[in-house]
Amino acid sequence: MNRSNTYFLRITSMAAVALLFISCNSDDDDEDLGNWIEKSVFDGSARSSVSGFTINDIGYMGVGYDGDDYLASFWAYDMEGDYWSQKADFPGVARNAAVGFEIDGKGYIGTGYDGVDELSDFYSYDPTTNTWTVIAPLPAARRNAVAFGVNGYGYVGTGYDGENDKKDFYKYDPVADNWVELVGYGGNKRRSATSFTINGLVYLGTGVSNGVYLDDFWVFDPATENWTKKLDLDEEDDYAIARSNAVGFTLNGYGYIACGELNGATNTVWEYDPVTDEWEQKTSFEGATRQDAIAFSNGNRAFIGMGRTGSLYLDNLDEFFPLDEYEEED
Numbered sequence: 599m600n601r602s603n604t605y606f607l608r609i610t611s612m613a614a615v616a617l618l619f620i621s622c623n624s625d626d627d628d629e630d631l632g633n634w635i636e637k638s639v640f641d642g643s644a645r646s647s648v649s650g651f652t653i654n655d656i657g658y659m660g661v662g663y664d665g666d667d668y669l670a671s672f673w674a675y676d677m678e679g680d681y682w683s684q685k686a687d688f689p690g691v692a693r694n695a696a697v698g699f700e701i702d703g704k705g706y707i708g709t710g711y712d713g714v715d716e717l718s719d720f721y722s723y724d725p726t727t728n729t730w731t732v733i734a735p736l737p738a739a740r741r742n743a744v745a746f747g748v749n750g751y752g753y754v755g756t757g758y759d760g761e762n763d764k765k766d767f768y769k770y771d772p773v774a775d776n777w778v779e780l781v782g783y784g785g786n787k788r789r790s791a792t793s794f795t796i797n798g799l800v801y802l803g804t805g806v807s808n809g810v811y812l813d814d815f816w817v818f819d820p821a822t823e824n825w826t827k828k829l830d831l832d833e834e835d836d837y838a839i840a841r842s843n844a845v846g847f848t849l850n851g852y853g854y855i856a857c858g859e860l861n862g863a864t865n866t867v868w869e870y871d872p873v874t875d876e877w878e879q880k881t882s883f884e885g886a887t888r889q890d891a892i893a894f895s896n897g898n899r900a901f902i903g904m905g906r907t908g909s910l911y912l913d914n915l916d917e918f919f920p921l922d923e924y925e926e927e928d
Contacts (some may be wrong), residue, residue: 633880633922643915646906647694648889657894668692697745792846845893
C-alpha cells in the first residue's frame, strides 16, 4: 500500500472516531436531567384538587375530591422523616379546587367548590396548636384560583366564579384581617393557573379560558404591586409549557411547572431561569401522568403527589432531584 493510501485511511479512521465521539456526546447532551424518587404513599384516601402549603420542612394538604365525595380531612407530610400524620379537619364545608398559602408560619385555605356553589370563606391554620380559625372571606367567591403568600401578605386571584373566568386579584392583611382588591394585572382571564416565587418575586402563568390554553407569563413584584409581562411560555416552537391544572414550585432559585392537563393528563416538567427568562425541559414526572396534583417545596426540596388521571385518583408522592441523571430503578 502506498503512503497516500495509508494517509487517507488514517484520516478516515480518525474522522469516524471523532464522529462517533460527537454522536455519543450529543446523545448525552440531549438527555433531560432530573430524577424522581418514590416517597411514602399518602395514608388517606386517594384524591385530587387538594389544597395546601409548606411550613419549614412540613407539607400540609387537605380537602379535595376522591371521585365520590368532597373532603374535609387535613394531613401533614414530614419531609425529613418521610411520613404522613393526620391533623385537625378543615372546619369549613368539604370542598375541592380551593387555594392555600402560607404567611409567617401559619397556613391559609379558602374558596373552592362544594359540588353546588363556588365558595368565598377562608380559614387560617396554626401548626403549633393544630387549630383552625375563621378569617374574613374573600370578597368574591370562586374556584380554581391561584394564591401565594409573600412579604407578610396573602394574594388570591383569577379562577372561575360559576359563570365567568376571572382576572381580579385581592390582597389579604393578616393583622387587619381584611382583603383589598388590587389593580394592574394585565393578563388574560383564566382558571386553573399556577405560580411560584423566586427571591420575593411571584411568577404566574398557564391556565385555560374559553377552551384555550394560555401562554402569557407574568411576574409580580409585591414591593411595588406591579405586574410585568415576560416572554410567552410557548415562545419557542419546541416548547410545550402551556397547560392547565398544573403544579408550580421553587427549587434552588429556579421555578418549575409540572404535570397538569394538556389535551389529557400530562407528566412533562419545565424549569424556569429567572435570570435569562428561559425554560428548559427536565425529566418528566416518573409516576402516572396526572392533573390536579399538589406540590410541596421548602426551597431546597420539592415533592409532587396526589391528583388524578382520567377517573383514576392517585395517592403516591415523589421527590424531585433536578440535577441528578435519570435512574429507572429507584
